Amino acid sequence: MKRYQKIRTLLAVGFVLILSVAALGQTPLTDDTFASSVTPTTNYGSSIALVVQSSSTSYFKISLGSLPATVSASSVSKATLTVYVDHVSKSGTFDVYEVNNSWAEGSLTYSTAPGLGSKIGSAISDQWRPWQWHGLV
Numbered sequence: 001m002k003r004y005q006k007i008r009t010l011l012a013v014g015f016v017l018i019l020s021v022a023a024l025g026q027t028p029l030t031d032d033t034f035a036s037s038v039t040p041t042t043n044y045g046s047s048i049a050l051v052v053q054s055s056s057t058s059y060f061k062i063s064l065g066s067l068p069a070t071v072s073a074s075s076v077s078k079a080t081l082t083v084y085v086d087h088v089s090k091s092g093t094f095d096v097y098e099v100n101n102s103w104a105e106g107s108l109t110y111s112t113a114p115g116l117g118s119k120i121g122s123a124i125s126d127q128w129r130p131w132q133w134h135g136l137v
Contacts, residue, residue, distance in 0.1 A: 031061035031105035040110040052094045082130040096120045
């Protein structure tokens, strides 16, 4: 499995939420960090880079609390995460998975990281890559 084979720096652009009333909304990331099996008790919540490699996993989180007051979280039907893959030290791809359990940027470590859920998609280097999914928002 090529899931986390290569080192990459990711720049998160944000989420676009598709509302069931056919309107668009955006919400910023509330948390982003990575966890490494090499340093299983270290928290990287204050790091400016996100690392994806065979020993590390990056995490992104949004909150629907920043939606306009006239829009309820239950009216969101789809979310899109757009990421730019900035640097790859070796050829390959990386995969994106849902995470259905809670975690926090300031406390997540490899030892406390939630398990990965369903695979959303994959990407290669030097490209903008959007992922869309339903039911996770």
